[in-house]
Amino acid sequence: MPGLPSDHRSTVIGSSLLKEVMVEDAVGMVLAHDLTQIVPGEFKGRLFRKGHVVVSEDIPKLKDIGKENLYVIELAPTDLHEDDAALRMAAALGGVNTTIGEPHEGKVSIKSDILGIAGIAREVVDEINRLGEIALASVTNHRVVFPGDGLAATRAIPLIVPEHKVQAVESIAGDYRKRHGIAPISVRPFRLMKAGLLTTGSEVFSGRIADKFGPAVKAKLEALGSEVAEQRFAPDDRHIIVNEIHYFLNQGYDMILVTGGMSVDPDDRTPGAIADAGTDIVSYGTPMLPGSMLLFGYIRGVPIFGLPGCVMHDPYTSFDVLLPRILAGDTVVKEDIVGMGYGGLHRC
Numbered sequence: 001m002p003g004l005p006s007d008h009r010s011t012v013i014g015s016s017l018l019k020e021v022m023v024e025d026a027v028g029m030v031l032a033h034d035l036t037q038i039v040p041g042e043f044k045g046r047l048f049r050k051g052h053v054v055v056s057e058d059i060p061k062l063k064d065i066g067k068e069n070l071y072v073i074e075l076a077p078t079d080l081h082e083d084d085a086a087l088r089m090a091a092a093l094g095g096v097n098t099t100i101g102e103p104h105e106g107k108v109s110i111k112s113d114i115l116g117i118a119g120i121a122r123e124v125v126d127e128i129n130r131l132g133e134i135a136l137a138s139v140t141n142h143r144v145v146f147p148g149d150g151l152a153a154t155r156a157i158p159l160i161v162p163e164h165k166v167q168a169v170e171s172i173a174g175d176y177r178k179r180h181g182i183a184p185i186s187v188r189p190f191r192l193m194k195a196g197l198l199t200t201g202s203e204v205f206s207g208r209i210a211d212k213f214g215p216a217v218k219a220k221l222e223a224l225g226s227e228v229a230e231q232r233f234a235p236d237d238r239h240i241i242v243n244e245i246h247y248f249l250n251q252g253y254d255m256i257l258v259t260g261g262m263s264v265d266p267d268d269r270t271p272g273a274i275a276d277a278g279t280d281i282v283s284y285g286t287p288m289l290p291g292s293m294l295l296f297g298y299i300r301g302v303p304i305f306g307l308p309g310c311v312m313h314d315p316y317t318s319f320d321v322l323l324p325r326i327l328a329g330d331t332v333v334k335e336d337i338v339g340m341g342y343g344g345l346h347r348c
C-alpha cells in the first residue's frame with residue numbers, strides 16, 4: 001500500500017491483505033476497524049471508530065489500550081469488512097417492526113420498534129451459525145419485547161469475511177421469507193383484549209381476606225396493553241363458578257380468567273367448573289414451574305385460563321408465557337404446552 005513503511009508485516013486473509021503498522025508509524029493512516037477500550041466496572045466501548053484518521057495525540061491512548069500495532073486493510077472485491085458483513089446480514093434477517101442499528105465493533109443489532117412478541121425462526125438462527133466465521137445471537141422465540149429491546153445481533157468473527165458467507169445468510173433468510181411470508185426476525189403487535197376475571201375462593205368472597213389476585217392479573221394484562229373489563233367474585237362452588245363463566249361469555253369478552261382453586265384440595269372447584277361450563281380443555285397442568293397447575297382451553301372459541309395461586313405473586317409463570325401468545329392472536333395447541341417443559345424450570 002502506498003505510503004506504508006517497508007518493515008510492516010502482512011497477512012493474507014482470503015484474497016485480502018491485512019498489514020500491520022507500528023502505532024508510531026500510523027499517523028495519517030485510516031483505522032481499519034473500531035478499537036475497543038475496557039475499563040472494568042467503568043467502561044466498555046469504542047475508543048476509536050473505523051475510518052478514524054490517526055493523529056499523533058492518539059498514540060498514547062492507543063498504547064494505553066495495549067496497541068503496539070494497527071491494521072491497514074487492502075480489501076479484495078470478494079471479501080467484506082466486518083462492519084459491512086454484519087450490516088448486510090442484519091438487513092437480510094430483520095423484518096416487520098424492527099430497526100437495524102449502526103455497525104459497532106463488527107456487530108449490528110436488530111431491535112424492536114414496538115411492544116409485541118418476538119418472532120425468531122430458530123432453524124434460521126441455527127443454520128446461519130453452522131456457516132462459521134459469522135455469528136447470530138438472538139432472544140428466544142415468543143419473547144415479549146418493548147420498544148428498543150434487542151431481538152438479535154449479527155457479528156463477523158474475523159475482521160475480513162468472504163462475501164459468499166454473507167450471501168449464504170441472505171439466501172437462507174430469503175428462502176425463509178418466501179416460505180413463511182415474514183422475515184426470520186420480526187415482531188408482532190398485541191391486540192387489545194378485554195378480559196372477564198372471576199376470582200374464586202370462599203375466603204375472598206366472604207371478605208375474610210383481601211383480594212390480591214385481581215390487582216396482579218390486571219397489572220399483567222395492562223403491561224401488555226390489554227385490560228380486565230370486569231372482575232367478579234365467587235365462593236368455592238362449582239355451580240356458581242359455571243354460571244359466572246357463562247355470564248362472561250354472554251358479555252362477549254375476548255378472554256376469560258378464573259383465579260384460585262386450581263390445586264388438589266377438596267375446595268379446589270375451578271378445573272371441574274371450567275370443564276362443566278363447556279370448555280374444550282387444551283391442557284390442565286402445564287410443564288412449567290411456577291404455574292404447573294394452570295389450565296388452558298377454549299370455550300365457544302374464547303380463550304379461558306384457570307390461574308393457580310402462584311400467578312398472583314410470581315412475575316414469570318406459565319400464564320406469562322401463554323398470555324402474550326393469546327394477545328398476539330395465536331391459537332395455543334397442546335404441543336405449545338408440551339414444549340414449555342424444556343427450559344421451563346424457573347423457580348418454585
Ligand SMILES: Nc1nc2c(c(=O)[nH]1)N[C@H]1C(S)=C(S)[C@@H](COP(=O)(O)OP(=O)(O)OC[C@H]3O[C@@H](n4cnc5c(N)ncnc54)[C@H](O)[C@@H]3O)O[C@H]1N2
Pocket residue numbers: 199200201203204209210211212213214259260261262263264265268291292293307308309310311
Ligand atoms: N398437594 C399438593 N399441593 C399443592 C399442589 C399440588 O399439586 N399438590 N400445587 C401447588 C401449586 S403449584 C399451587 S400454585 C398452589 C395453589 O393453587 P390454587 O390455585 O389451588 O390456590 P388456592 O388453594 O385457591 O389458594 C392458595 C393460597 O392463595 C390464597 N389466595 C387465593 N386466591 C386469593 C386471592 N384472590 N387473594 C388473596 N389470596 C388468595 C389462598 O387463600 C391460599 O392461601 O397449590 C400448591 N399446593
Ligand code: MOO
Pocket residue numbers: 288289290291292293294308309310311348
Ligand atoms: O401452579 Mo403452581 O402454579 O406451579 O406454583
